[in-house]
Amino acid sequence: xxxxxxxxxxxxxxxxxxxxxxxxxxxxxxxxxxxxxxxxxxxxxxxxxxxxxxxxxxxxxxxxxxxxxxxxxxxxxxxxxxxxxxxxxxxxxxxxxxxxxxxxxxxxxxxxxxxxxxxxxxxxxxxxxxxxxxxxxxxxxxxxxxxxxxxxxxxxxxxxxxxxxxxxxxxxxxxxxxxxxxxxxxxxxxxxxxxxxxxxxxxxxxxxxxxxxxx
Ligand SMILES: Nc1ncnc2c1ncn2[C@@H]1O[C@H](COP(=O)(O)OP(=O)(O)OP(=O)(O)O)[C@@H](O)[C@H]1O
Numbered sequence: 001x002x003x004x005x006x007x008x009x010x011x012x013x014x015x016x017x018x019x020x021x022x023x024x025x026x027x028x029x030x031x032x033x034x035x036x037x038x039x040x041x042x043x044x045x046x047x048x049x050x051x052x053x054x055x056x057x058x059x060x061x062x063x064x065x066x067x068x069x070x071x072x073x074x075x076x077x078x079x080x081x082x083x084x085x086x087x088x089x090x091x092x093x094x095x096x097x098x099x100x101x102x103x104x105x106x107x108x109x110x111x112x113x114x115x116x117x118x119x120x121x122x123x124x125x126x127x128x129x130x131x132x133x134x135x136x137x138x139x140x141x142x143x144x145x146x147x148x149x150x151x152x153x154x155x156x157x158x159x160x161x162x163x164x165x166x167x168x169x170x171x172x173x174x175x176x177x178x179x180x181x182x183x184x185x186x187x188x189x190x191x192x193x194x195x196x197x198x199x200x201x202x203x204x205x206x207x208x209x210x211x212x213x214x215x
Contacts, residue, residue, distance in 0.1 A: 001026055002027040002061070003060070003155065005068065006057045007019070007021060008056045009056070010044070018212075029181075031188045031202065031204070033189065033205045033206075039208065040207055055068070061075060080153040088135070093119070093135075096147055121146060122176060145173070152183070154185065156185050157188050160191055170195075178199075
């Protein structure tokens with residue numbers, strides 16, 4: 001088991017959005033997180049990524065017990081969240097993809113080969129000279145995935161990765177998921193997309209009335 005969080009809760013005022021006895025993920029697996037609108041899928045991913053507060057009685061990460069609050073550095077380094085509507089800086093596509101590496105102290109020249117590799121991986125090399133503000137929804141999603149992949153996260157949290165895509169853009173995005181797994185990442189996707197939910201080997205998690213159902 002890669003990650004286990006005991007008694008993971010999110011309370012919003014008087015409302016308990018979720019209260020999970022145990023949330024556990026294995027290494028190198030794909031999970032889909034389903035649930036009706038407002039069930040708390042995005043919030044759960046954001047709490048897992050440390051982007052908003054949550055409560056837990058304890059965490060075990062790669063066999064090591066940790067406290068969940070303040071959000072542990074080991075998780076910060078290993079978990080990347082990709083927003084449903086990724087925001088790109090208006091500099092350049094390559095600059096966006098290299099952003100996380102530079103934030104981790106990698107010099108621009110050193111990051112360049114990894115950025116080039118990530119662009120090839122995500123099929124966005126032809127966008128090298130494009131204005132990030134003018135990319136299509138599918139292109140933005142692939143740039144955002146490349147920006148995450150380049151960091152080689154142990155755990156990748158994708159929030160509705162195909163929600164705004166159809167046709168080839170959606171298929172291109174879906175085709176990248178097995179490659180993420182092959183690279184050893186665990187992937188959790190919040191989604192309603194039947195093709196993602198039906199992908200071979202995908203474990204289903206359903207958030208319902210603040211509890212997690214496994215199927
Ligand atoms: N900071 C907050 N303060 C108050 N309410 C919040 C906050 N964050 C989320 N919520 C509420 O919590 C609920 C769950 O929201 P969330 O976005 O996690 O749902 P979701 O399952 O991802 O839904 P969707 O499928 O529509 O994206 C919603 O009712 C939302 O309004």
